[in-house]
Amino acid sequence: xxxxxxxxxxxxxxxxxxxxxxxxxxxxxxxxxxxxxxxxxxxxxxxxxxxxxxxxxxxxxxxxxxxxxxxxxxxxxxxxxxxxxxxxxxxxxxxxxxxxxxxxxxxxxxxxxxxxxxxxxxxxxxxxxxxxxxxxxxxxxxxxxxxxxxxxxxxxxxxxxxxxxxxxxxxxxxxxxxxxxxxxxxxxxxxxxxxxxxxxxxxxxxxxxxxxxxxxxxxxxxxxxxxxxxxxxxxxxxxxxxxxxxxxxxxxxxxxxxxxxxxxxxxxxxxxxxxxxxxxxxxxxxxxxxxxxxxxxxxxxxxxxxxxxxxxxxxxx
Numbered sequence: 001x002x003x004x005x006x007x008x009x010x011x012x013x014x015x016x017x018x019x020x021x022x023x024x025x026x027x028x029x030x031x032x033x034x035x036x037x038x039x040x041x042x043x044x045x046x047x048x049x050x051x052x053x054x055x056x057x058x059x060x061x062x063x064x065x066x067x068x069x070x071x072x073x074x075x076x077x078x079x080x081x082x083x084x085x086x087x088x089x090x091x092x093x094x095x096x097x098x099x100x101x102x103x104x105x106x107x108x109x110x111x112x113x114x115x116x117x118x119x120x121x122x123x124x125x126x127x128x129x130x131x132x133x134x135x136x137x138x139x140x141x142x143x144x145x146x147x148x149x150x151x152x153x154x155x156x157x158x159x160x161x162x163x164x165x166x167x168x169x170x171x172x173x174x175x176x177x178x179x180x181x182x183x184x185x186x187x188x189x190x191x192x193x194x195x196x197x198x199x200x201x202x203x204x205x206x207x208x209x210x211x212x213x214x215x216x217x218x219x220x221x222x223x224x225x226x227x228x229x230x231x232x233x234x235x236x237x238x239x240x241x242x243x244x245x246x247x248x249x250x251x252x253x254x255x256x257x258x259x260x261x262x263x264x265x266x267x268x269x270x271x272x273x274x275x276x277x278x279x280x281x282x283x284x285x286x287x288x289x290x291x292x293x294x295x296x297x298x299x300x301x302x303x304x305x306x307x308x309x310x311x312x313x314x315x316x317x
Contacts, residue, residue: 002295003221003303007313009181015310016184018058018065018072026129030054030074033122033131036104047096050138051079055162057200060169062183067310070191072129077162079138079146085157090149093135094120101133136160164262168244172208176216178223182207185224185307192308193283197276202269205258206230209240225291231284236269236277 018026034052056075057063066072080093097120105112105122112123122131136146144163150156173179186203190196207227218226241249242261250265255274260266272280287306294302304311 005220008220010313012181012184016064016188018063026074029124029127030076030131040100040104047080048082049078050081053077053162059166062180064184064187066128073132074129075132075134077134077136079136081138083137085137085147097133097135158266159263161262168261172211176211178220181220182223186227188307189287195280195283198280202258225288228284228288232281232288235281
């Protein structure tokens with residue numbers, strides 16, 4: 001017996017999805033950080049922030065609630081003007097923002113602020129969330145666009161558009177009311193299978209590609225199995241692009257090529273190695289076989305081999 005949409009939507013709402021009260025709490029905490037930082041920047045010459053955008057899985061409503069398998073990260077993009085993208089580095093921008101943050105939060109220890117890829121992270125112990133501050137040098141000719149840097153390659157800069165990425169996911173959700181549920185199911189499988197090199201944005205884009213290509217027909221369970229089967233059968237060797245991409249598309253030789261819908265010269269999956277590609281494909285094949293057996297047998301315990309022991313489709317009695 002297959003799982004119904006009601007079954008999987010229950011699991012999504014009760015176990016996977018970030019509860020509304022937590023969203024409100026995290027929004028308020030991030031807003032206080034932004035307000036405090038913005039206030040500290042008044043009449044400062046070090047840096048000028050023109051716009052702040054909440055981004056990433058939190059803004060796209062595809063984030064998973066905090067669990068033993070994952071933390072809650074909120075990306076906050078700071079658009080910076082008056083800086084020359086050819087003369088700045090991620091380090092120089094992070095150093096400036098780091099100094100400002102330590103002034104805003106003088107009681108927090110230095111260890112609370114960690115430099116990570118593309119971002120400076122502020123950890124809040126009380127709520128358990130990490131706020132990744134992402135500096136982007138704005139493009140004054142294209143609203144929403146700008147350049148961000150990579151901490152492992154300080155000379156590497158990439159164009160991005162945080163509002164465009166949010167709109168991309170919202171447009172798919174408007175085409176398919178279960179799109180975000182499918183993303184969260186995919187991320188939960190990824191986490192339980194410990195395929196952490198399969199990034200959340202890549203999962204979103206694979207599911208968006210399947211939606212564009214095959215539509216929203218079928219149940220949530222069927223389409224989740226279709227997602228696993230696509231990874232298994234394609235070997236992640238298809239070049240994936242989207243109607244939003246402007247031509248010409250970039251030319252890439254990476255093992256996995258998924259072109260960023262907001263910037264056609266960026267391969268979102270560029271950091272996946274050949275060994276990681278094979279590992280993900282193998283895990284997807286195993287999960288597809290398990291899900292197919294679980295569907296035929298109607299065995300909830302088998303589904304737990306994919307989603308973990310907290311998988312449930314009704315209240316515990």
